Amino acid sequence: MFETLSDRLTTVFSSLRSKGRLSEADINATAREIRVALLEADVALPVVKDFIAQIKERAQGAEVSQALNPAQQVVKIVNEELVNILGGETRRIRFAKNPPTVIMLAGLQGAGKTTLAGKLARWLKTEGHAPLLVAADLQRPNAVQQLQVVGERAGVPVFAPEPGSGVGDPVEVSRRSIDQARHAQHDIVIIDTAGRLGVDAEMMRQASDIRDAVSPDDILFVVDAMIGQDAVTTAQAFLDGVGFDGVVLTKLDGDARGGAALSVRHITGRPIMFASTGEKLEDFSVFHPDRMAGRILDMGDVLTLIEQAEQAFDAEQAEKMTSKFASGQDFTLEDFLEQMMMIRKLGPIGNLLGMMPGMGQVRDQISQIDDKDLDRVAAIIRSMTPQERSEPKIINGSRRARIAKGSGVQVGEVSSLVTRFFDAQKMMRQMAGGMGLPGMPGARKTNKKAVKAAKKKGKQRSGDPRKRAAGKEAQPQQALPPMDGLPPGLGGGQLPPGFQMPDLGNLPGRKKK
Numbered sequence: 109m110f111e112t113l114s115d116r117l118t119t120v121f122s123s124l125r126s127k128g129r130l131s132e133a134d135i136n137a138t139a140r141e142i143r144v145a146l147l148e149a150d151v152a153l154p155v156v157k158d159f160i161a162q163i164k165e166r167a168q169g170a171e172v173s174q175a176l177n178p179a180q181q182v183v184k185i186v187n188e189e190l191v192n193i194l195g196g197e198t199r200r201i202r203f204a205k206n207p208p209t210v211i212m213l214a215g216l217q218g219a220g221k222t223t224l225a226g227k228l229a230r231w232l233k234t235e236g237h238a239p240l241l242v243a244a245d246l247q248r249p250n251a252v253q254q255l256q257v258v259g260e261r262a263g264v265p266v267f268a269p270e271p272g273s274g275v276g277d278p279v280e281v282s283r284r285s286i287d288q289a290r291h292a293q294h295d296i297v298i299i300d301t302a303g304r305l306g307v308d309a310e311m312m313r314q315a316s317d318i319r320d321a322v323s324p325d326d327i328l329f330v331v332d333a334m335i336g337q338d339a340v341t342t343a344q345a346f347l348d349g350v351g352f353d354g355v356v357l358t359k360l361d362g363d364a365r366g367g368a369a370l371s372v373r374h375i376t377g378r379p380i381m382f383a384s385t386g387e388k389l390e391d392f393s394v395f396h397p398d399r400m401a402g403r404i405l406d407m408g409d410v411l412t413l414i415e416q417a418e419q420a421f422d423a424e425q426a427e428k429m430t431s432k433f434a435s436g437q438d439f440t441l442e443d444f445l446e447q448m449m450m451i452r453k454l455g456p457i458g459n460l461l462g463m464m465p466g467m468g469q470v471r472d473q474i475s476q477i478d479d480k481d482l483d484r485v486a487a488i489i490r491s492m493t494p495q496e497r498s499e500p501k502i503i504n505g506s507r508r509a510r511i512a513k514g515s516g517v518q519v520g521e522v523s524s525l526v527t528r529f530f531d532a533q534k535m536m537r538q539m540a541g542g543m544g545l546p547g548m549p550g551a552r553k554t555n556k557k558a559v560k561a562a563k564k565k566g567k568q569r570s571g572d573p574r575k576r577a578a579g580k581e582a583q584p585q586q587a588l589p590p591m592d593g594l595p596p597g598l599g600g601g602q603l604p605p606g607f608q609m610p611d612l613g614n615l616p617g618r619k620k621k
Contacts, residue, residue, distance in 0.1 A: 114404050116145035117186070121405075124179035135167045138182065150367030152340050155193065155374045162189050187401055193370055194397035199354055199379035204325050207295040208240070208286065212322070214315050214350055215330035216342060217303030220358035222251060224330055224384055225300045226258030227392035228356075232296055233264060240294035242285040243268035244278040244318060245302040255300055262389055265292070278302065279317045286322055299324070312349035319350060327352040328381065331372060334359050339368035340375050347376050354381035357395070361385045439536035441497040444529060445489045452482055487515040488525050500526055 120141045124130070139160050146156045166185045203209045211228070213221045222245065229239040241259045243266060245251040252272035259266035267285045270276025282299050289297045299322065301315055319327065329352040331339045346352060355372050360383050373380050380395045456479055489497065491514035496503055503511070503526055512519045 113145055113149040116148070117142065117405060120145070121179065121183050121186075124182060130167075130178040130182070132168065135164065135182075139164050139167070142186065146367070146370070149370070150337060152337060152367065152371035152375060155371050158374070159189060159193060183405065187405055190370075190401040190404060191397045193374050194400055195373050195379040195395075196397060198394060198396050199381050200394075201381070202325050202353075208289040208297045209295060209326075210286065210297045210299065210322050210324040212299045212301065212315075212319060212324040212327045213330055213356075214301055214327060214346060214352060215303055216332070217248065219303065219330045219332045220384065221245075221303060221330045222254050222300055223258060223387075224356060224358060224382075224392075225255065225298050226262045226264070227384060227389050228382065229259065229264040229298055230262035230389050231392055232298075233262070237296050238294045239264050239296040239298055240285065240289045240292070241266040242282060242297060242299045243270075243272065244282050244285075244299050246270055246272045246276040246278050246281070247274060247302040249273045251300075251302070258389075265294075278314060279321050282318045283321045297322075312346075315350045326354060328354050328356050329378070330356045330358060331368065332359055333357045333368050335368065337367070337371075340371045343372050343376050343378075347378070352378060354379055356380075356382045356384070358384040361391070439533045441489050441492065441500055441529060442494075444532065445486060445497075448482055448486065452479075484515070484517060484521070485525060488512075488517060488522055491515040500529060 120138055124134070124138060142163065143156055143160050146159065147153070151159075163182075163185055166189075167182055201209070201211070213225055213228075215221050225241055229241055232239045241255060241264055243252040243255045245255070250273065252268045252270070256266050256268060267281075267288050269284065270281055278301065285297055285299065288294075299318065301318055302311065327350065329343060329346050331343060333339070335342075343355065355376070355378055357368070357372075357380060372378075380397070383393055383395045383400075385391045385393065488511060491511045492503070496507065496511075503522075508519050508522045508526075512522045515522075
């Protein structure tokens with residue numbers, strides 16, 4: 109969603125880096141380019157004005173003029189101001205002192221509240237909580253059934269005493285859900301309320317009644333990040349009518365301009381707490397302003413990548429693999445398949461690479477990466493026998509033809525995979541060998557006997573008398589005696605003639621004992 113904005117800002121900063129000193133005209137031109145980029149990204153005009161004014165004020169001060177690298181300092185200022193617009197610090201859920209903690213979702217119809225309720229419940233479950241979903245959207249047809257399906261997929265129970273589709277009182281359902289949560293020992297209640305196609309008095313009144321009935325600890329306003337400037341208008345209307353404590357952005361994986369994310373927090377003063385980046389229940393994360401600013405400025409988001417890896421990778425399996433390599437055992441195709449499947453759990457390869465710094469410059473190449481290539485590789489390896497996976501050297505022409513037929517690929521693809529695997533195996537051997545560094549696990553040990561024998565043997569003598577004579581002439585001068593007070597290797601007696609230390613005892617005025 110922020111690709112266009114990111115490309116524009118990257119272009120602006122690349123032109124700055126060629127200048128060793130920034131004049132006032134350079135700063136004004138840069139501010140103008142940033143203003144155009146933000147307006148094209150559908151950021152609200154009041155937000156753009158405040159943002160540009162803050163950048164110009166800081167860029168024209170001593171903070172940039174006295175910097176060793178003014179261009180980098182301007183990038184730093186833009187990054188910090190972007191973080192401030194997005195909320196500054198990460199906002200967490202306020203948990204009640206006496207459970208259950210009540211979270212109420214509000215927003216327009218079609219913003220993705222019901223799906224988001226399931227995503228939030230699943231995320232809270234992975235954090236060690238016991239959430240309960242409440243079907244309080246009794247107006248939209250099949251909204252209750254949709255929440256039940258989402259809850260089943262997330263592994264979270266759903267409290268739905270009314271069939272919905274216009275039947276039942278949502279305020280009474282919300283009130284009864286608190287008693288049900290206490291009885292069933294759920295520490296968090298997530299209430300999915302009804303939405304409308306537009307802001308109207310009836311929807312506001314119903315949401316206010318539910319708020320008064322359950323006294324939620326957090327009211328989250330769910331906003332579709334693809335609706336542009338209207339998101340700010342809707343958020344302000346909800347803030348005035350119902351009030352909310354945080355914002356949740358949905359559909360951040362869309363290709364629409366993402367100015368709403370930069371505008372809602374600044375206009376309403378409420379922080380963005382969560383972000384939904386896909387259709388799956390796993391595509392949900394806490395919103396970190398500093399990380400989002402890093403993505404927009406093409407600085408990457410390595411912390412999120414590490415967190416995803418920690419969740420997807422099996423610690424026991426990784427430790428087993430490490431000990432295997434440290435013991436000197438070979439890297440097999442079975443290990444290769446396991447590693448590939450662990451990476452596959454992280455999500456699309458393009459998304460992973462997009463979190464690396466500087467990847468915005470090769471975005472077109474990353475978009476061409478097809479995750480189905482990994483599936484084809486997995487099919488090829490699974491078409492091999494256990495012996496072939498552990499000993500790939502035995503895979504001859506006839507075996508390759510059989511594997512290709514079993515996996516539905518060409519023989520050339522099997523040969524290419526085997527060749528690439530041997531390269532990977534060689535690299536893993538080097539890593540297991542400590543890359544030749546002493547002290548590393550599996551590093552090659554020095555043969556002390558061979559070293560002693562070489563020292564005893566001394567320098568070999570040439571059989572050619574001319575070479576022996578030339579060797580005598582080229583012999584270095586005899587080493588000087590070591591100087592007192594200097595450590596070995598610094599004094600060591602290796603100074604050439606003319607560079608000896610002077611005799612300090614012969615200085616004039618020094619009394620001889």
